[in-house]
Amino acid sequence: MLQATVDAPPVRRTGRRWRWAAGVVGVAAFGFALAASAANPVQLNAEAWFLQDFHTGRILAEENADRKMEPASLVKLMTVYVAFAELEAGDLALDEMVTVSRRAWKMGGSQMFIEVGSRVSVESLLKGIIVQSGNDASVALAERVSGTEEAFVQLMNEHAAALGMTGSSFANSHGLPHERNYTTARDVAILMRALMRDYPEMYAWHTLESFTYNDIKQPNRNRLLKRDPSVDGGKTGYTRAAGYCLAVSANREGMRVVAVVMGAPSSRERFRAAEALFNYGYRNFQTSLVYAENEPIGTVRVWSGDRPSVEAGVAEDLWLTVERRKAERVDTRVAFDEPLIAPVPEAGRVGTLEVTLGDEKLEERELVALAEVPQGPLYRRALDWFWLLWR
Numbered sequence: 001m002l003q004a005t006v007d008a009p010p011v012r013r014t015g016r017r018w019r020w021a022a023g024v025v026g027v028a029a030f031g032f033a034l035a036a037s038a039a040n041p042v043q044l045n046a047e048a049w050f051l052q053d054f055h056t057g058r059i060l061a062e063e064n065a066d067r068k069m070e071p072a073s074l075v076k077l078m079t080v081y082v083a084f085a086e087l088e089a090g091d092l093a094l095d096e097m098v099t100v101s102r103r104a105w106k107m108g109g110s111q112m113f114i115e116v117g118s119r120v121s122v123e124s125l126l127k128g129i130i131v132q133s134g135n136d137a138s139v140a141l142a143e144r145v146s147g148t149e150e151a152f153v154q155l156m157n158e159h160a161a162a163l164g165m166t167g168s169s170f171a172n173s174h175g176l177p178h179e180r181n182y183t184t185a186r187d188v189a190i191l192m193r194a195l196m197r198d199y200p201e202m203y204a205w206h207t208l209e210s211f212t213y214n215d216i217k218q219p220n221r222n223r224l225l226k227r228d229p230s231v232d233g234g235k236t237g238y239t240r241a242a243g244y245c246l247a248v249s250a251n252r253e254g255m256r257v258v259a260v261v262m263g264a265p266s267s268r269e270r271f272r273a274a275e276a277l278f279n280y281g282y283r284n285f286q287t288s289l290v291y292a293e294n295e296p297i298g299t300v301r302v303w304s305g306d307r308p309s310v311e312a313g314v315a316e317d318l319w320l321t322v323e324r325r326k327a328e329r330v331d332t333r334v335a336f337d338e339p340l341i342a343p344v345p346e347a348g349r350v351g352t353l354e355v356t357l358g359d360e361k362l363e364e365r366e367l368v369a370l371a372e373v374p375q376g377p378l379y380r381r382a383l384d385w386f387w388l389l390w391r
Contacts, residue, residue, distance in 0.1 A: 044273040047263025050185035054256035055319035065186040072237030075175035084199040094123040104139035112137040131211035135174040142173040206233030244270040255287040304381040305342030305373040312367040344373040
């Protein structure tokens with residue numbers, strides 16, 4: 001945990017000339033290498049990558065994060081996101097049976113192996129997409145949600161815009177090559193964090209190591225699920241044009257991160273790249289919950305109220321990501337709004353909380369009242385008015 005201090009009130013990172021010239025060139029080259037290393041401390045065998053803390057959104061490493069690239073089956077992350085949204089809205093049910101169309105059945109590439117005319121549950125289709133990367137399941141689900149895959153794609157792009165995925169365009173539900181199918185490593189991380197945040201229970205299906213349908217058992221293509229116990233979800237993708245891609249999440253001692261690798265030359269390289277990103281992130285950074293939602297941080301005096309004080313806290317969890325070598329230098333400072341005069345509504349502002357590292361302000365949050373304080377009786381208001389007058 002970060003060691004934080006609270007200022008008031010306390011609550012809890014040909015010859016000699018040639019040799020000389022060669023030396024200068026060598027030093028310069030070494031200097032450029034150091035500068036490049038400082039700018040991008042992770043060097044991987046892939047075209048683009050991105051590493052981000054889940055809770056705080058802090059970017060820990062990136063390379064070509066905004067380059068538009070073919071996403072391959074990473075598209076299916078948006079397919080399931082849209083389906084999860086439909087389930088939450090009540091427009092879809094996990095036990096609902098979907099009739100498989102000829103178009104879905106004929107899809108090439110990776111398959112769940114659903115049969116034309118068969119009826120398959122929404123839950124099975126989702127697991128067939130998540131675990132088996134079924135192109136057939138993706139189309140069947142898209143047709144159930146929107147009538148046609150084309151209409152579903154419009155919904156995918158609307159969700160992408162709402163999430164702030166400014167570098168993405170979707171042309172189908174499965175990720176096979178199309179000129180209007182592209183995304184960026186940064187956008188994939190945005191989508192991963194949204195899946196984890198908005199639908200945590202269903203996102204957990206990404207940890208399934210295998211899924212059996214039609215008597216065909218297929219393993220999850222995310223090999224890190226077996227190699228790294230901290231890995232808790234993700235999706236692979238591959239086409240010849242896109243190369244080998246991977247979006248994956250991990251959670252070690254409460255620090256949850258998302259890694260995206262795009263354009264790796266082989267399946268092995270994408271997994272090695274993700275492992276290198278995880279190792280770099282966990283070795284060099286620390287994420288801690290500074291204060292939880294509605295956790296009392298301090299007590300503030302309330303004038304003219306039916307009680308003399310109220311506890312204060314933050315309205316949402318306050319997480320902080322810092323370099324490990326700097327974590328001991330993090331401080332928190334509380335400043336209450338004074339005088340605070342009743343009535344004070346619950347969740348109403350009562351002050352500010354600053355998180356600092358030396359002279360640098362890392363975070364600033366409003367402090368809110370953790371309970372309502374109505375006006376007190378007339379005699380209390382009069383007495384407090386008198387004391388305020390002489391303060």
